[in-house]
Amino acid sequence: MNIAVCVKPVPDPGHYNRININPETKLLDRKGIPVIINPVDKNAIEAALQLKEQCGGKVVLVSMAPPDTVETLKEALAMGVDEAYLLSDRAFAGSDTLATAKILAAGLKKIGQLDLILTGSESADSGTSHVPSQLGELLGLPHLNHITELSLELPVIKMKAKIENGYVEYEGRLPMVLGVAREINTPRYTTLMGVVMAQNKPITIWGLNDLGLDPAGTGLSGSPTQPGDLHFPRHGRKSEILKGEPEAIAGKIIAILRSAGVLA
Amino acid sequence: MPEKPGSVWVIAEKSRDKIAEVSLELLGKAREIAAQTGSPLTTAVLLGKDAGLLAAELIAHGADQVILVEDPRLESYQNDTYALVLEELIKKHRPEIILFGASYRGSELSATVAARLQTGLSAHCIDLKVDDRKGLVQVVPAFGGMVYSEILCPEARPQMASVKPGVFPKPERDATRTGTVLKESATVLDGYQSPLKVVGVVQQQPSDLPLEKAETIVVGGWGVGPDMWDYLEQIAGELGGAVGCTRPALDEGWTRGEHTMIGTSGKTVRPRVYMGFGVSGSAHHVVGMKDSGIIINVNIDPEAPVFQVSDYGVIADARVILPVLLEKIREHKGV
Numbered sequence: 001m002n003i004a005v006c007v008k009p010v011p012d013p014g015h016y017n018r019i020n021i022n023p024e025t026k027l028l029d030r031k032g033i034p035v036i037i038n039p040v041d042k043n044a045i046e047a048a049l050q051l052k053e054q055c056g057g058k059v060v061l062v063s064m065a066p067p068d069t070v071e072t073l074k075e076a077l078a079m080g081v082d083e084a085y086l087l088s089d090r091a092f093a094g095s096d097t098l099a100t101a102k103i104l105a106a107g108l109k110k111i112g113q114l115d116l117i118l119t120g121s122e123s124a125d126s127g128t129s130h131v132p133s134q135l136g137e138l139l140g141l142p143h144l145n146h147i148t149e150l151s152l153e154l155p156v157i158k159m160k161a162k163i164e165n166g167y168v169e170y171e172g173r174l175p176m177v178l179g180v181a182r183e184i185n186t187p188r189y190t191t192l193m194g195v196v197m198a199q200n201k202p203i204t205i206w207g208l209n210d211l212g213l214d215p216a217g218t219g220l221s222g223s224p225t226q227p228g229d230l231h232f233p234r235h236g237r238k239s240e241i242l243k244g245e246p247e248a249i250a251g252k253i254i255a256i257l258r259s260a261g262v263l264a
Numbered sequence: 265m266p267e268k269p270g271s272v273w274v275i276a277e278k279s280r281d282k283i284a285e286v287s288l289e290l291l292g293k294a295r296e297i298a299a300q301t302g303s304p305l306t307t308a309v310l311l312g313k314d315a316g317l318l319a320a321e322l323i324a325h326g327a328d329q330v331i332l333v334e335d336p337r338l339e340s341y342q343n344d345t346y347a348l349v350l351e352e353l354i355k356k357h358r359p360e361i362i363l364f365g366a367s368y369r370g371s372e373l374s375a376t377v378a379a380r381l382q383t384g385l386s387a388h389c390i391d392l393k394v395d396d397r398k399g400l401v402q403v404v405p406a407f408g409g410m411v412y413s414e415i416l417c418p419e420a421r422p423q424m425a426s427v428k429p430g431v432f433p434k435p436e437r438d439a440t441r442t443g444t445v446l447k448e449s450a451t452v453l454d455g456y457q458s459p460l461k462v463v464g465v466v467q468q469q470p471s472d473l474p475l476e477k478a479e480t481i482v483v484g485g486w487g488v489g490p491d492m493w494d495y496l497e498q499i500a501g502e503l504g505g506a507v508g509c510t511r512p513a514l515d516e517g518w519t520r521g522e523h524t525m526i527g528t529s530g531k532t533v534r535p536r537v538y539m540g541f542g543v544s545g546s547a548h549h550v551v552g553m554k555d556s557g558i559i560i561n562v563n564i565d566p567e568a569p570v571f572q573v574s575d576y577g578v579i580a581d582a583r584v585i586l587p588v589l590l591e592k593i594r595e596h597k598g599v
Contacts, residue, residue, distance in 0.1 A: 026595035128387035130375035137379035142459040166467030224384030229415025
């Protein structure tokens with residue numbers, strides 16, 4: 001059983017308060033913010049490793065990212081993934097979800113012979129949750145997103161996909177593309193041994209030409225959506241501070257509730 | 265012959281044999297957008313087995329036209345069959361703009377259709393407007409809501425966007441509105457075999473007052489703690505409101521569940537009064553509550569970002585204020 005897990009290196013969500021907008025370029029400035037594996041992508045890795053433990057085979061990592069993310073990918077290799085493919089090229093910069101899915105699809109096709117492709121359900125930075133479905137469409141494979149349970153009784157795969165206040169149970173056959181939700185499992189910690197072993201695991205870097213992609217079809221020029229202006233949220237609230245002892249404050253809150261008409 | 269459908273579409277979603285609230289909310293916004301384009305008719309698209317009965321509901325909330333596809337194969341939602349039918353309809357009628365509700369299903373469906381049409385799609389928009397030069401300006405929260413970014417789709421068509429429930433106000437129901445129904449068929453499904461089989465659907469409506477319907481929401485964050493959580497419930501009870509929570513409180517297991525979480529990965533709410541206790545005001549949470557009527561927050565940290573999005577702030581320990589406030593409210597009500 002060969003499983004590919006698509007992962008996205010993202011700026012660490014714990015540091016989003018340090019993100020700035022460069023006043024001249026109007027572009028995002030994320031200087032000094034560490035890059036990590038998108039948190040829910042680790043759940044996808046964990047799901048893949050568990051299936052490998054059950055069925056044998058190989059787990060490979062596929063990521064579209066700048067070349068300096070090699071170290072970040074090693075973190076995933078240290079969890080127990082066998083090898084990684086980094087799809088990296090200047091021409092890929094600015095890719096929207098559809099262009100990203102095209103590049104990932106090209107990388108996955110080149111790897112070939114995959115039974116299952118897993119991703120996290122959404123990324124921490126842009127959070128569209130589009131890529132699992134779009135990847136499935138571009139590969140011509142069945143796809144589902146927000147998977148909270150997964151079990152394999154070959155050749156049948158059974159899944160639960162999250163909906164509002166519940167879930168849908170599905171059955172299907174591999175190959176398939178699945179986006180996993182964070183409820184599916186708890187990702188394992190990396191061990192020191194894992195970290196040592198990751199140093200010798202292969203990381204293959206493929207660019208535009210290796211993937212046989214047209215530069216006009218990737219990156220910003222290959223993206224149907226384009227970024228417009230950025231701004232920080234402005235709320236225009238009066239931010240009046242209520243002072244006094246707790247009893248006095250409670251009295252003031254009650255007056256506000258009454259004037260708002262939610263308390264008689 | 266019915267006239268040609270308008271160029272702004274809302275893909276209607278059903279929830280337990282009713283039109284989902286988010287679809288009705290989108291009709292209001294779609295009418296605004298349509299009025300700003302050269303083609304002022306708003307179209308709702310409805311798929312299902314006996315869905316025709318629901319067309320009137322869409323018209324009463326702002327649709328001028330309903331494209332109706334009734335077919336037994338569309339009885340229950342399935343991403344692949346719905347996407348196939350929508351793709352056909354879109355290729356035939358070529359709308360300019362399509363709005364989807366960003367439910368789990370709507371997100372998946374919109375992404376699938378966008379890939380099939382090779383067009384642009386934005387997710388979880390918090391604002392939508394038409395600009396003569398830019399086309400549909402789709403404002404989305406990025407980096408957990410820390411930054412709001414415009415997404416444009418300059419060339420590919422249609423321009424597609426998804427919006428979460430609660431982001432836009434629901435238009436008033438007007439039973440006197442009239443509209444036309446255009447029936448289309450799902451012949452594209454003839455001979456199609458879905459690779460996925462739905463074995464079961466398990467959905468349980470929570471018994472508590474949904475946040476979307478509450479006029480007052482009492483929200484608890486990290487600063488409340490498990491031992492004081494019940495005060496939120498009691499205060500909400502006295503006010504006839506509901507209790508909401510932040511991600512950290514949910515993760516700690518203090519709350520009634522995920523359906524009460526407010527934020528980019530939870531609910532978007534606009535109650536008359538939002539009253540937060542021990543809520544820090546992470547950008548993620550703020551996206552889900554910023555359009556509330558009056559916002560009051562109690563937090564011990566004077567630097568908490570939540571005060572920037574508050575009408576009234578109290579710099580104090582929420583754990584101290586909660587019991588006093590409950591007592592005073594009860595005293596006031598004469599309980």
